Amino acid sequence: MTAERISPQRIEYRRIVVKVGSNVLTGGSEALDTPTMAHIAEQIASLESRGAEVIVITSGAIAAGRHRLATHRESHSLPARDIESRQALAAIGQSRLMAFWDELFEQHNLPIAQALLTRRDLADRLGYLNARNTLLNLIGLRVVPIVNENDVVSVEEISDSKIGDNDNLSAQVANLVDADLLLILTDIAGLYTADPSRDPNATLIREVEHIDDSVFASATGAPGARGTGGMTTKVQAARIATAHGAHVVLADGRARDIVLRAVSGEAVGTHFHPAGDRTESRRRYLLSGLQAKGHVVVDAGAARAVLAGGKSLLPAGVVACEGTFSRGDVIRVHSSDGVHLASGMSNYSADEVKRILGLHSDQIEQALGYEYGEEVIHRNNLVLV
Numbered sequence: 001m002t003a004e005r006i007s008p009q010r011i012e013y014r015r016i017v018v019k020v021g022s023n024v025l026t027g028g029s030e031a032l033d034t035p036t037m038a039h040i041a042e043q044i045a046s047l048e049s050r051g052a053e054v055i056v057i058t059s060g061a062i063a064a065g066r067h068r069l070a071t072h073r074e075s076h077s078l079p080a081r082d083i084e085s086r087q088a089l090a091a092i093g094q095s096r097l098m099a100f101w102d103e104l105f106e107q108h109n110l111p112i113a114q115a116l117l118t119r120r121d122l123a124d125r126l127g128y129l130n131a132r133n134t135l136l137n138l139i140g141l142r143v144v145p146i147v148n149e150n151d152v153v154s155v156e157e158i159s160d161s162k163i164g165d166n167d168n169l170s171a172q173v174a175n176l177v178d179a180d181l182l183l184i185l186t187d188i189a190g191l192y193t194a195d196p197s198r199d200p201n202a203t204l205i206r207e208v209e210h211i212d213d214s215v216f217a218s219a220t221g222a223p224g225a226r227g228t229g230g231m232t233t234k235v236q237a238a239r240i241a242t243a244h245g246a247h248v249v250l251a252d253g254r255a256r257d258i259v260l261r262a263v264s265g266e267a268v269g270t271h272f273h274p275a276g277d278r279t280e281s282r283r284r285y286l287l288s289g290l291q292a293k294g295h296v297v298v299d300a301g302a303a304r305a306v307l308a309g310g311k312s313l314l315p316a317g318v319v320a321c322e323g324t325f326s327r328g329d330v331i332r333v334h335s336s337d338g339v340h341l342a343s344g345m346s347n348y349s350a351d352e353v354k355r356i357l358g359l360h361s362d363q364i365e366q367a368l369g370y371e372y373g374e375e376v377i378h379r380n381n382l383v384l385v
Contacts, residue, residue, distance in 0.1 A: 012265035013181035013247065015053045015139070018044065019170035019237075023187040024253035025060040031067040032060060032097065036254060038104050040185070043259035044144065045108035052263065053139040055177060057147050057170040058097065062086055065093025094148070101146050113138050115147045122172050125328040129345060129381075132176050133373060136380050139177075147173055167233040171240035171248075178380075182241045183262050184234055185253025190270035191231065193218050208272045211239045238272040248272040286330055286343045286383045294323020294350055295332035295340075296357075296376065303335050306342055307384065312375035313344070315364065318357040325350045327372065333382075344382035347372045 020040060027033030044054045066089050098114050105112050115135065121127040138145045149169050167184065174182040194202040208215055219231035238248040249262045251269025261268050298306070302317020313333060325331055326349050333342040348356065353376060356367050361374035 010265070011047065011050055011052050011263055013179075013263055014051070015177060015179045016047070016181045016183060016263060017055045017057060017170055017174040017177070017179045018259060019057040019166060019182065019184045020059065020253060021166070021184075021186045022059040022063050024185050025058070026063050027254070028187070030063070030070065032064050032100055034100060034104075037100055038107075040253070040259060041101070041104040041108065041110075043257060045105065045110055046260060047263055048108075048110060048142065048144070055135060055139065055145045055147060055173060055179070056101070057166050057173060058101065059148070059166045061090045061093040061097045061148060063093065064096045064100075065089035065091065068092055068096055097148075098146060105144055110142070110144055112144045112146050115145050117147060117149060117169065117173070122176065125326075128176070129328040129347070132381070133347070133378060135173070135177050136378070137373075167237040168240065171237035174241045174246050175244045179241075179246050181263065182237070182246050182248045183259065184237065184248065184250045185258065186234065186250065187252065187254065188231075189252045189255075190250050191215070191218055191235065205270050206267060208238070208270060210275065211235060211242065211272065239275075242272050242275045245274045245276050247274055283383045286345070286381075287385065292332050292343060293325035293329040294321070295334050296321050296353060297334050297336060298341070299336065303341055306333065306382065310379060312379040313342075313377040313382065314361055314374065315353070315356040315359050315376050316361070318353065318376055321350055321353040321357060323350060327352070331377070333377070340385050342377075342382055342384045344377035346377055347375055 025032055025037060027036055047054055069089065069092055102112055117131060121131055135145050149166055170182055170184060189204055191205045192202040193205060196202040205218065216232065216235055219235040234250055238250065241248050249269050249271050251258050251262055258268060296318050297320035298313065298317045299319050302313060305311040305317065306313055319336065325346060327346060329346055330343055331346045332340055335341055352368060356364050359367060364371040
C-alpha cells in the first residue's frame with residue numbers, strides 16, 4: 001500500500017461500479033480495515049479527478065455491527081447468524097460503515113450519498129426509475145453514491161425482495177446506470193480453474209469470453225468467513241452485467257492500485273467480456289413501438305436541444321401531450337410536424353405532463369404540489385431515432 005502510486009495513462013472506462021466485499025473491507029479480521037478502505041477511496045478520488053464516474057457497492061455493515069457490539073458486550077455472547085440477527089447487526093453497523101466512507105472521501109473533498117436498495121426497488125417500474133434517476137443525478141453532481149442492500153427490513157420483506165448478496169446487487173446497479181465496467185473486489189486474485197485453496201494445480205483464468213457451464217464449474221470457492229457470496233455469486237453477477245453490455249473484472253481488492261489499474265485497462269484478475277451491446281439493446285427497447293404508451297409534441301427550440309445539444313426534454317418545450325401513460329412508461333417525442341425525433345422514459349404521467357407543459361422547471365412543484373425532477377425526460381433516459 002505504501003509503494004509508489006501507478007498513475008494510469010488513460011481511463012478505459014468512464015462509468016464504473018466498484019463492489020467491495022466484506023473480506024476486503026475487514027482484511028480478514030473482525031473489524032473494518034481502514035487502511036484498505038482509505039486506499040480504495042484514494043484511488044476512486046483519483047479517477048473522479050480525471051472525469052470518471054464511480055458508484056461504490058459496499059459490504060461490511062454486518063461485520064461492522066458485529067465488531068461494534070463485541071466492544072460493548074465483553075463476555076456476553078454475540079447474536080447468531082440467522083436472518084433476524086443479521087438484520088440487527090446491519091442496523092448497528094450501517095451508520096459506522098457510512099461514517100468511515102464519509103470521513104475517507106472527505107479527505108479528498110468528495111461528498112458521498114447513501115443508497116439502500118432491495119430487489120423490489122429495482123423490479124418495480126417506478127422504483128427502478130427513481131433509483132436510476134437518483135444515482136445518475138448524484139454522479140452528475142460529482143457525488144460518490146455508496147450503495148448497499150437494505151438488510152434492515154422485516155423478515156417478510158427479506159423473503160420476498162432480498163437480492164441475496166452484494167455481488168448480484170452490483171450487477172443490477174451496473175445495468176441500472178449503464179456502467180461501462182463492473183469491478184468486483186474480493187480477497188482472491190480472480191476466477192481459477194478450480195478452488196486454489198484445495199487444488200495446488202489451479203490456475204487463474206485471465207479472460208472469459210462467454211459464461212457457460214464450464215465457467216460455473218470453476219466457481220467452486222465457498223464464501224469467506226465474513227462474506228455472504230462465494231465465487232458462484234460473482235460469476236452470476238458477471239453473467240448479469242455482461243449480458244447488458246458491461247465489462248466485468250474480478251480482482252484482489254488488496255492489491256496495490258487495483259482500481260486504477262483495472263480502469264486503465266491493465267490485465268488484472270479475471271476479465272469477463274460483454275456478451276451484448278448495451279447501447280443497442282437499450283435503444284431497441286426505448287424505440288420499440290410496442291413499448292410506447294403515448295407521445296409529446298415539442299417546439300422547434302426543444303427539438304434542437306434534444307437533437308443537436310444532447311439535452312433533456314424540459315416541460316417548457318412541450319406543446320402537446322397525447323395518449324395515456326404513467327410515470328416510467330416509454331413515450332415518443334414528436335416535432336410539431338409529426339416527425340418522430342426520439343423516445344424515452346417519462347418522469348411524469350400524461351395527466352401531469354398536460355398540467356406542466358409550457359412551464360419552466362422551477363414552476364413544476366407549484367403546478368403539481370410536488371416534483372419528480374426538472375425534466376419530462378432526462379437525457380440519460382432518452383434515445384434519438
